[in-house]
Amino acid sequence: xxxxxxxxxxxxxxxxxxxxxxxxxxxxxxxxxxxxxxxxxxxxxxxxxxxxxxxxxxxxxxxxxxxxxxxxxxxxxxxxxxxxxxxxxxxxxxxxxxxxxxxxxxxxxxxxxxxxxxxxxxxxxxxxxxxxxxxxxxxxxxxxxxxxxxxxxxxxxxxxxxxxxxxxxxxxxxxxxxxxxxxxxxxxxxxxxxxxxxxxxxxxxxxxxxxxxxxxxxxxxxxxxxxxxxxxxxxxxxxxxxxxxxxxxxxxxxxxxxxxxxxxxxxxxxxxxxxxxxxxxxxxxxxxxxxx
Amino acid sequence: xxxxxxxxxxxxxxxxxxxxxxxxxxxxxxxxxxxxxxxxxxxxxxxxxxxxxxxxxxxxxxxxxxxxxxxxxxxxxxxxxxxxxxxxxxxxxxxxxxxxxxxxxxxxxxxxxxxxxxxxxxxxxxxxxxxxxxxxxxxxxxxxxxxxxxxxxxxxxxxxxxxxxxxxxxxxxxxxxxxxxxxxxxxxxxxxxxxxxxxxxxxxxxxxxxxxxxxxxxxxxxxxxxxxxxxxxxxxxxxxxxxxxxxxxxxxxxxxxxxxxxxxxxxxxxxxxxxxxxxxxxxxxxxxxxxxxxxxxxxx
Numbered sequence: 001x002x003x004x005x006x007x008x009x010x011x012x013x014x015x016x017x018x019x020x021x022x023x024x025x026x027x028x029x030x031x032x033x034x035x036x037x038x039x040x041x042x043x044x045x046x047x048x049x050x051x052x053x054x055x056x057x058x059x060x061x062x063x064x065x066x067x068x069x070x071x072x073x074x075x076x077x078x079x080x081x082x083x084x085x086x087x088x089x090x091x092x093x094x095x096x097x098x099x100x101x102x103x104x105x106x107x108x109x110x111x112x113x114x115x116x117x118x119x120x121x122x123x124x125x126x127x128x129x130x131x132x133x134x135x136x137x138x139x140x141x142x143x144x145x146x147x148x149x150x151x152x153x154x155x156x157x158x159x160x161x162x163x164x165x166x167x168x169x170x171x172x173x174x175x176x177x178x179x180x181x182x183x184x185x186x187x188x189x190x191x192x193x194x195x196x197x198x199x200x201x202x203x204x205x206x207x208x209x210x211x212x213x214x215x216x217x218x219x220x221x222x223x224x225x226x227x228x229x230x231x232x233x234x235x236x237x238x239x240x241x242x243x244x245x246x247x248x249x250x251x252x253x254x255x256x257x258x259x260x261x262x263x264x265x266x267x268x269x270x271x272x273x274x275x276x277x278x279x280x281x282x283x284x285x286x287x288x289x290x291x292x
Numbered sequence: 293x294x295x296x297x298x299x300x301x302x303x304x305x306x307x308x309x310x311x312x313x314x315x316x317x318x319x320x321x322x323x324x325x326x327x328x329x330x331x332x333x334x335x336x337x338x339x340x341x342x343x344x345x346x347x348x349x350x351x352x353x354x355x356x357x358x359x360x361x362x363x364x365x366x367x368x369x370x371x372x373x374x375x376x377x378x379x380x381x382x383x384x385x386x387x388x389x390x391x392x393x394x395x396x397x398x399x400x401x402x403x404x405x406x407x408x409x410x411x412x413x414x415x416x417x418x419x420x421x422x423x424x425x426x427x428x429x430x431x432x433x434x435x436x437x438x439x440x441x442x443x444x445x446x447x448x449x450x451x452x453x454x455x456x457x458x459x460x461x462x463x464x465x466x467x468x469x470x471x472x473x474x475x476x477x478x479x480x481x482x483x484x485x486x487x488x489x490x491x492x493x494x495x496x497x498x499x500x501x502x503x504x505x506x507x508x509x510x511x512x513x514x515x516x517x518x519x520x521x522x523x524x525x526x527x528x529x530x531x532x533x534x535x536x537x538x539x540x541x542x543x544x545x546x547x548x549x550x551x552x553x554x555x556x557x558x559x560x561x562x563x564x565x566x567x568x569x570x571x572x573x574x575x576x577x578x579x580x581x582x583x584x585x586x587x588x589x590x591x592x
Binding site: 029034037041108118131164189218248264 | 308
């Protein structure tokens with residue numbers, strides 16, 4: 001009888017141990033594809049990168065010495081313009097939502113932001129095509145159709161919900177006494193918000209902004225029908241512009257070995273860029289102890 | 293002196309009003325933006341809705357050259373890739389959720405795993421696609437040869453594998469949060485009755501977090517349905533109905549990405565937008581259901 005019980009207990013403990021082992025095994029198994037990707041990209045990319053790679057535009061097929069300067073500069077410009085569009089709107093939207101927690105307008109706005117966050121990126125591309133690309137083409141008789149600006153608008157649409165939500169969440173956590181103290185001193189409302197509340201929550205707001213930039217830096221789908229891509233270097237935001245993800249997509253699916261090489265190098269740079277932005281967010285959130 | 297004071301006071305009050313109105317304006321703008329999104333999609337897909345009606349959804353042939361638009365192959369392709377990816381990823385994401393939420397909420401091992409999960413989410417989808425095309429496709433091809441099906445390499449199965457990796461973080465990190473919220477009194481009660489760790493997880497934690505884990509799965513599914521680039525690069529872009537999970541196919545997102553800029557006729561373009569509208573509505577509903585479950589769960 002006694003040995004019977006202990007055998008049953010042993011079985012249960014064994015089962016529990018086996019389960020723990022299985023959980024740990026499955027948990028860490030997903031590191032395998034991740035490191036396979038990171039190592040493969042690093043290995044393929046590092047040999048393609050040299051000085052010419054940064055300063056030249058892609059060479060025609062068969063010629064050596066091409067680079068991706070057009071995509072590097074294009075990506076920087078498109079993302080920067082997107083940030084300029086999305087950050088002020090996003091922060092003000094976040095302020096409204098945190099200041100008016102229960103108003104009807106706020107709950108509808110919050111719902112809209114949720115919808116925006118769930119919108120597939122390719123659908124954003126379609127809509128911006130009809131909001132910006134096509135009207136601009138019609139107005140200028142086709143002089144300006146695909147433009148970097150429209151790509152930035154599309155990416156700004158992706159940034160907006162992230163910035164709004166992170167601003168809202170950060171400001172909500174601030175003690176209401178901060179605001180009340182400012183108002184009690186007779187400060188006008190906008191000064192209380194912009195000079196007291198926002199600076200107190202700036203760490204969380206900034207973390208959200210960096211995170212949103214990291215998200216859009218690698219986006220390809222919204223740019224397919226907007227910024228479109230360009231094999232030459234341009235800094236004119238009213239022209240089609242290349243970006244790193246677009247270049248990778250176009251060259252990876254091309255049949256030419258030379259272009260694959262460019263795409264591998266570009267992948268490594270894009271990966272490093274996105275990972276750096278993520279690490280900065282992580283350091284910022286840890287240092288300032290913010291919750292995103 | 294007094295009048296200048298008055299003037300600056302008036303200025304401040306005016307600024308205050310302007311600021312408040314700006315905030316309200318932005319909130320309205322956010323709503324208009326979202327409503328505008330929906331209206332634009334509906335408006336632009338009207339020609340195809342009018343011309344094709346419901347036959348668009350079950351039409352089995354997509355042939356723009358002969359002006360025949362049936363979206364069934366893409367609906368099937370989207371559902372196959374998404375659910376296959378979900379099925380592959382769930383054991384991994386739930387394991388991670390249980391490990392981080394229950395076995396090791398703190399410590400260096402869980403820090404490492406947390407970073408791995410965040411990295412998986414951070415890698416751009418175009419890089420997943422590129423890697424899939426050059427590394428995963430040959431592996432799948434030799435696998436297909438060994439089991440005796442046509443060795444395409446690219447196709448539904450390969451896309452599902454890539455998607456499965458990409459969507460792990462969503463269910464995993466949400467599941468972790470949910471498992472952490474299980475009251476320790478419940479767990480302690482089970483332990484004091486002599487339950488093993490496995491029994492606590494099976495009979496207390498999982499039932500308690502059921503709806504939260506389901507919400508995580510929904511968010512993963514939403515991500516899988518909407519994912520464009522990685523899938524477009526490895527699915528093979530065939531508009532025929534996939535004959536098996538190893539055959540090439542197309543998803544709604546990938547067919548839009550491939551054909552949108554080439555669509556010449558009105559109905560062709562508009563039927564692609566109708567696909568976008570469908571994708572928009574489905575993913576938004578899935579996301580909203582997921583979020584409302586999370587909200588209910590965290591408020592309890």
